[in-house]
Amino acid sequence: MAALGGLVAISLGLGLAAASGFRVFLPPLLLSGAINIGIVEPSGQLEMLDGWMPFSVLLCAVLLEIGSYLIPWLDNVLDVVASPAAVIAGIGMMGSVIGAETNLDPIVQWTMAVVGGGGVAGTVQAGTVATRAVSTGTTGGLANPIISVFEAIMAIVVTLLALLAPLLCLVVVMIGTVYAFKLILRQRNRIKPVHMA
Template structure:
C-alpha cells in the first residue's frame, strides 16, 4: 500500500485510536510487518518483532484495564491526550518522507484531529454510562469501544485496498471496451 492509499489507511487507523490507543497501533505494526502497508523510513522499527510483542502486550493490558471499575474513568483522563498523540504518530508513520515540520503538522491534522474527535465521543459516552448506571454498564461500553476500534482498524486497512482493486478493474474494463470499439471501426483493418 503506497501513497494516497496509505495516507487514507492512516487516517482511518488514527480515528480508531480514539476508541483504543493500542489496537490501531498494533494493526499498523502487523500491516507493516506483513507488507500490507509501507511505513515511512523513520518508522520501520514499528514492524519489528520487539515492537509487535510490545504492542500486543500493551493492547491486552489496555483492554483489560477498561474492565476494572473506576479505572476506566481514570484511563479516560489520560486516554484523551494519548489518543491525540497516537493518531498523530500513526499518520506520521504512513506519510512519505518530507520535511519533519511539515510531516508532523500534517500528521497532527490528519491523525490527531480524528483521534481527538472520536476520543471526545468515548469520554462523553463513558461519563453518561457512569452517571446513569453507576458504572454498571461500563464493561458493555468498553466492549463496544474495543470492538469498534478493532473493526475500524481492519476496515482502514482493507477498504483502501478494495478501492484500489475496484479502480484497477474499472480501468481494465474500460481499456478492453475501448480496444474492442477501436478494432470494430471500419477502415482500420488491412484489406485481405
C-alpha cells in the same frame, strides 16, 4: 506525491488515527502485525514496528489497556491519561504513515499529522469519554465494560478497514467524526453551569 497515492496514505493515516481514539495501542499493534505478515511494506518511520519484538510489546500494552477498561470507574480515571495519549498516538500514526508513503516536506507532514491525525483521534476519544460519562451517570458504571468492549471492537474494525480499504475508511472516519462531535456537543449542552446566589 502522486494524487491517488497521497490520498490513500492520508486515508490510511486518518483511519489509524481515528482507531487510536478508541484504543491507543490497538492500531500500532495491528499495523505491526500487517507489516510482519507482509500486508504493509515497512519503510521510513514504519520500520520501528517491523519484527516480532515490537509486536509482542504492543500486544502486552493492548492486553493491559483493554483489561483496565473493563473495570468500572477505573475506565473513567484512565480517560484522563488516555485522552492526551490518544491524540499523541493519532499524530504518530498519521505522521508515520504519510511520512513513509509520501515525499512531503516534514513540516507539511507533521502539520497534517497534528491537525488531521491529532484532531480526529481527539474527537473520537472525546466521544468515547462522553459516552462513558453518560453510562456512568445512568447505570453507575455497570454498562461501562460493554461500552469498553464495543470501543475495542471499533478500534479493530477501523484499523482493519484502514489497512484493507483506506479510501472507504476515510468516508467512515468522516461520518464517525461528525457523529462524535455531535455527541460531544450534546453532552456539553446537558451540563448546565451552576450559578451561586
